Each structure stands twice: as structure tokens, then as C-alpha cells.
Amino acid sequence: MTISLLAYLLIPLFSAVLIQFTSRYKKNLADIIANITLFAGFLNISHLIFNTAKTAKFSLPPMAQDTFTLLMIFMIYMVALAVSSFSSGFLTEEKNRHHFHSLILVSVSAMCGIVTAGDFFTLYIFVEALAITSLALIAFDKSKKGLKGAIKYFFLNFSGSLFILLAMAILLFTIGTFSFAGIQHLTDPAYGGHWPFQVVAAIILLLSGFLIKSGIFPFHIQTVAAKQGAYSPVSAFMAGTVTKIAGVYAVIKIAIIFNFFDLKLHEISETLMLIGAISILFGAAFAMRQKDFKKMLAYSSISQTGYIILAAGLATPLALLGAIFHIFNHASFKTILFLNEAGLKKNLNTSDMEKMGGLARSMPWTSWSFVIAFMSAAGLPPLSGFWSKFIIIIALWQGGAKGYAMMAIGASVLTLIHFIILQRKVFFGKISAIAKNAQEMPLPMLAPIIVLCIVILVSGILFPYFYACLIETGIKAIL
Amino acid sequence: MTNIFSIDWYFISLLFFIGLSCILISKNMFKQLIGLEIMSKACLLAVILSGAATNNVNLAQAIAISMILIEAIVITVGLSILIKIYKTTGSLDLRKLL
Incomplete structure (x- = not known):
């Protein structure tokens, strides 16, 4: 936890409390306060991220210098701003709108806590806070489906956290510390070069806890049910940031801290890559068979998470860079896809794909933003999704996992196919x-989607600039 | 000394897996919640044990107290969802909800 980044955590928390006191009778005030808070944070973090060279001269503590944290905070604020601005148009009939905005703000603050945490216990506390707020967001939809998603999410997530706690106890028992810096200090080659088996057991427990939370293949049941049950903007928020920050961020962090690449942890590394590869194929294959729009997006999200886990398992510097960049890209395109789904559902009162068709004429903006988002998801060249998948595939090829590299290329073709089927239907x-009778979404709902499309286009076309920025500041600090 | 601690680890893992199997086997959601509690008690014991074994009791105490706090919140949230489920479906059977 660093002092300078604490503001990103505390200000949303303060606004969340403020909303509860001020907007009980004036519902619009909740929209305004939430959007202003998130917008201010977003401007602030984008200033910080594009002027890293300048700000690094000031007394930023060492943790803050790694671009991984900054990029994650940028992503959290971007998605939260999109979701909260979209919901102010979406939830117009909802009576408890102020609770919704409060919960979004609290979970933003919990996620900022996760990405700035400096040891596993702080991480654990914020992960629990995030799980509780997202549980409340899922149960916000009072239908039976929402409750079903919530109860699945509850049992899987909290038993996952207990695995993490047990692992922490074992770490405390064997190496006497669980702060990231302390563990990284121990992994120096001078220390010995390999871990005792208790630490390996702790790593396995930690990884299984965080993989449960990331909702990847064997544990996909919770995320699919939760995303299907929840309100659509909540699904966008969950798919875009919550599962990525609570699970996948921590997996990447573990891969960095315990130094999977240099130390003798081939077994864990291989297992992680296998899980990633299975969930890429499984997600893509199941997405193809779905009739329901939202369920299909949820399965496609599993497939994209698989890429990140695959790269994190390989854990070379290039693969980690690709994984980090893919988290960011996944957040941008998956938020667009889910928000488009929400707009369609609000308009047509159904999410059954068979009943839809020919919506491009009445909803051109929705349709074309959807095209941009799925092209980025499938990894077509000018868009940002291409670059991250490209980096991951090159890293796999260089790391000797040529079979996985070929499979990753094949799976992205599968992704393209299932999205083209969806687009056609x-x-x-x-x-x-x-x-x-369909009409285009109103402007407050359309604006965040268009802004995210611009983010995808710009970060795809100007990628060499971002790459230089990431390499210079980020990877040197991480590794 | 080490002997005693290894016995403790045995009981901790026993308790942990009792809780886990309670979650996996039981069909009643209330029993599953109790299973979750048993698991978290095992973790609490593990943390206290590691603190005592490594002469790091202060850290272990701080962690244990924060854990109790978090546990209370988790159980409250879980119970509130169970109440909501009971009001909508009329039972706490997992098979009826799914």
C-alpha cells in the first residue's frame, strides 16, 4: 500500500458514504456524484499514466512506479465510469439506484486496494471486501436467477478465500513472511534457487484460491451463473474488472513474486498453462453452442481469461507483458459487448438470439461498436486485442511451448467464428x-460505448508508443 | 516441540476437510454455511499456530482479529442471502433452487 495511490481508494469510499446520506430522496444526485467521482479519478490516473517519466521524478514510492499497478487502476476507473454512466440511463425505473451507485464505488475502492496491496493479507482483506460488494451487486436483481447466481458465487468465492488464508498461514510458518517484497527478496538466486516443498504447497493453495475467484474452466459455473443472473451493467462490471482483479491479477502477481520462470517450479507452471489452454478451448467451444446472448458472452469471457492464465503460467517477461496488456484489452472490449447486450435487453425485453435479427438498421451505433469490440476480441490486426494476443503467442513460441502457440492461434479463429455467427443472427x-420497433439507445447509454471503442482503436493504432512506455517504466520495475 | 506442532497441523487439516466435505456433500444451504464456518475456524487456528511457532505472535494476533471481523461480515451477508432465498422459494434445499 502506498501513500500516493491511497487517494484512489479513499475518495470513492467517501463518495459512497456521501451518496447514502444525500441521495435518498433525490435519485439523480446519486448518478451525478458517482459519475463525477469516477470521472475525476479517471482524469487523474490518465494524467499520471501518460506522464510517468515526469511523475517518477517526484517522490513516488517504489511500488507505484510499476506501470502494472497504474494500468490496472486506469482500467478499473475506465470500466467503472463506463458502467456507472451507462447505468444512469439504464436503471431509470430502479427505486434503489443510490445503493447501486454506492456499491459500484465501494467495489472500485476495494479493487484499488487489491492492486496497491503490498502483502498477501492486505490483498486478502480487499479481495473479501470486493467479493461482498459484488455479491450484493449480483443479488441486486431480485429475480430467482439473481439469487441463484449469488448463492453459487458466495460458496465458491468464500471457500476460495479460505484456501488463500491457509496458504498464508503456511507461508508464515515456513518462511516467516508474506509481504511481496520479503518473498521477492528470498527468491534471489543467492538464497538457494528453489523452494522447499511447504512453500510449493502454499503456492498451490494460493493459486487454487485465486483461480476459483477468476472463474476459469473448472470453476466457471459461478461466473456464468452470476453474469446471467445479474443486471446487465453489473455483468459488464463483473466480467470487465471484478473477476480479473480478484483472480487473474493475483495469479500474475504470484507468478512474478515467486518467480516461476527462474526457479524450479516447472510443474506448477505447466499445470497453470494446461488450465489456461483447456479453458480457452472450452470457453470458445461452449460459446458457440449458446442460444442466450449473455451466456455466450460469459463463456467467451472464460476463453479470454484462459489466454491470460496461459501467459501467466509461462511467466517469461514478454508473456507477463502480454498478459497484463490482455487484461486491459479484455476489460475494454468485454465491457462494450456486455453494455451492448444491456442496451438490447432494455429495448427488446429479451436476450434470446433466435428472436433477434436485422437490428443493424434501427440500431447502427450499437451494431458497429459491437463489430469493433468483437474484432478486437478475436485479435484482428489494427485493433488493440491483436497486439496483446500477438505478444502472448510470440512469447509462447519463444518459451518453447509451440503447441500452445498454435492452439492459441486456432482458438482465436474460433472466437472470430462464434462472434460472426452472433453478429449475423x-x-x-x-x-x-x-x-x-427497436430504437437506438439514448445518448447517456451510448456515450461510454463509443468512448471505449475509441480507446480500443487508439491503443491499437498507437501501440508502438504504448509498448515503449510500458517497457520503459513497467517491466523494469516488475522484474 | 516440533512434534506437538505437527499434530496440530494434522487436526487443522482434518477440520479444514470436514468443512470442505460439508460444503460439497450437504444439500441444505444452511449446513453448507456451517461448513464454511468450520473451514474458516481451521484457518484461524492455522494462523495462530504459525504465529506461535515462529515467535511472531503479534502479527498472528492482528491477523486473527481481522479475520474474525471479516468472518462475521461474510456470515451476515450469507445469512441475508439465505433469508432472501427462503422468502422466494420457501425452502433452503439447493436442489429446489437450481
Whole structure:
């Protein structure tokens, strides 16, 4: 935890409390306060991230200098701002809108806590806080589906946290510390070069806890149910940031801290890569069979998470860079996809793909932003999703995992196919009965989607600049 | 000394897996919640044990107290969801909800 980044944690928390006191009777005030807080934070972090060279001259503590943390905070604020601005148009009939905005702000603050944490116990506390707030967000939808998602999420997530706690106890018992800096200090080659088996057991427990939270293949049941049950903006928030920060961020951090690449941890590394590869294929294959729009997006999210876990398992510097960049890209395109789904559901009252068709004519903006987002998801060249997948595949090839590299290329073709099927069914093709009365989303709902599209385009086209920035500041500090 | 601690680890893992199997086997959500509690008690014991074994009792105490706090919140949230489920479906059977 660093002093300078504490503001990103405390200000949303303060606003969340403020909303509870001020906006009980004036519901619009909640929208305004939440959006202003997130927008201010977003401007602030984007200033910080684009002027890292300048700000590094000031007395930023060592943790803050790694771009990983800054990029994650940028991503959290970006997605939260998009979701909260979208929901102010989406939840117009909801009576408890101020609770919704409060919960979003509290979970933003918990996520900032996770990415700035300096030891496993702080990480654990913020992960629990995040799990509780996201649980409340899922249960916000009072239907049976929402409760079903919430109860699955509850049992899987909190038993996952207990695995993490047990691992922490073992770490305390064997090496006497669980701060990141302390562990990293121990991994210096001078210390011995390999871990005793108790630490390996602790790493396995930690990884299983965080993999449960990231909702990857064997544990996908919770995220699919939760995303299907929850309100659509909540699903966007969950898929874009919450599962990535609570699970995948920690997996990458563990790969960095315990130094999977240099130390003799081939078994864990291989297992992690295998899990990643299985969930890439599983997610893509299951996404193809879904009839429900939202369920399909949830399965495709599992497939994209698989890429990140695959790269984190390899744990070379290049692979980690690709994994970090892919988290960011996944957040931008998956938020667009889920928000588009939300807009369609609000308009048409259904998320069954069979009933839709020919919506491109009545909803052109939705349709074309969807095209940009899924092209980025499938990794087509000018867009940002291409670059991260490209880095991951090159890293896999260099790291000797050529089979996995080929599989990753094949799976991205699968992704493209299932999104093209979806696009044809929903937006193009024969004009269906409900498409005739459909209208374009109002501006407050459309604006965040367009802004995120611009982010995808710009970070794709200007990628060499970002790459230089990331390499210079980030990777040197991490590794 | 080490002998005693290894016996303690045996009981901790026993307690942990009793809780885990309670979550996995039981069909009643309330029993599953109790299983979660048993697991978290095992973790609490493990933390206290590691603190005592490594002469690091202050850190272990701080962690244990924060853990108790978090546990209380988790159980409250879980119970509130169970109440909501009971109000909508009329039972706490997992098979009826799914």
C-alpha cells in the first residue's frame, strides 16, 4: 500500500458514504456524484499514466512506479465510469439506484486496494471486501436467477478465500513472511534457487484460491451463473474488472513474486498453462453452442481469461507483458459487448438470439461498436486485442511451448467464428418482428460505448508508443 | 516441540476437510454455511499456530482479529442471502433452487 495511490481508494469510499446520506430522496444526485467521482479519478490516473517519466521524478514510492499497478487502476476507473454512466440511463425505473451507485464505488475502492496491496493479507482483506460488494451487486436483481447466481458465487468465492488464508498461514510458518517484497527478496538466486516443498504447497493453495475467484474452466459455473443472473451493467462490471482483479491479477502477481520462470517450479507452471489452454478451448467451444446472448458472452469471457492464465503460467517477461496488456484489452472490449447486450435487453425485453435479427438498421451505433469490440476480441490486426494476443503467442513460441502457440492461434479463429455467427443472427440478416420497433439507445447509454471503442482503436493504432512506455517504466520495475 | 506442532497441523487439516466435505456433500444451504464456518475456524487456528511457532505472535494476533471481523461480515451477508432465498422459494434445499 502506498501513500500516493491511497487517494484512489479513499475518495470513492467517501463518495459512497456521501451518496447514502444525500441521495435518498433525490435519485439523480446519486448518478451525478458517482459519475463525477469516477470521472475525476479517471482524469487523474490518465494524467499520471501518460506522464510517468515526469511523475517518477517526484517522490513516488517504489511500488507505484510499476506501470502494472497504474494500468490496472486506469482500467478499473475506465470500466467503472463506463458502467456507472451507462447505468444512469439504464436503471431509470430502479427505486434503489443510490445503493447501486454506492456499491459500484465501494467495489472500485476495494479493487484499488487489491492492486496497491503490498502483502498477501492486505490483498486478502480487499479481495473479501470486493467479493461482498459484488455479491450484493449480483443479488441486486431480485429475480430467482439473481439469487441463484449469488448463492453459487458466495460458496465458491468464500471457500476460495479460505484456501488463500491457509496458504498464508503456511507461508508464515515456513518462511516467516508474506509481504511481496520479503518473498521477492528470498527468491534471489543467492538464497538457494528453489523452494522447499511447504512453500510449493502454499503456492498451490494460493493459486487454487485465486483461480476459483477468476472463474476459469473448472470453476466457471459461478461466473456464468452470476453474469446471467445479474443486471446487465453489473455483468459488464463483473466480467470487465471484478473477476480479473480478484483472480487473474493475483495469479500474475504470484507468478512474478515467486518467480516461476527462474526457479524450479516447472510443474506448477505447466499445470497453470494446461488450465489456461483447456479453458480457452472450452470457453470458445461452449460459446458457440449458446442460444442466450449473455451466456455466450460469459463463456467467451472464460476463453479470454484462459489466454491470460496461459501467459501467466509461462511467466517469461514478454508473456507477463502480454498478459497484463490482455487484461486491459479484455476489460475494454468485454465491457462494450456486455453494455451492448444491456442496451438490447432494455429495448427488446429479451436476450434470446433466435428472436433477434436485422437490428443493424434501427440500431447502427450499437451494431458497429459491437463489430469493433468483437474484432478486437478475436485479435484482428489494427485493433488493440491483436497486439496483446500477438505478444502472448510470440512469447509462447519463444518459451518453447509451440503447441500452445498454435492452439492459441486456432482458438482465436474460433472466437472470430462464434462472434460472426452472433453478429449475423442479431444485427444482420432478416429483419425480425421485434426489430421493427427497436430504437437506438439514448445518448447517456451510448456515450461510454463509443468512448471505449475509441480507446480500443487508439491503443491499437498507437501501440508502438504504448509498448515503449510500458517497457520503459513497467517491466523494469516488475522484474 | 516440533512434534506437538505437527499434530496440530494434522487436526487443522482434518477440520479444514470436514468443512470442505460439508460444503460439497450437504444439500441444505444452511449446513453448507456451517461448513464454511468450520473451514474458516481451521484457518484461524492455522494462523495462530504459525504465529506461535515462529515467535511472531503479534502479527498472528492482528491477523486473527481481522479475520474474525471479516468472518462475521461474510456470515451476515450469507445469512441475508439465505433469508432472501427462503422468502422466494420457501425452502433452503439447493436442489429446489437450481
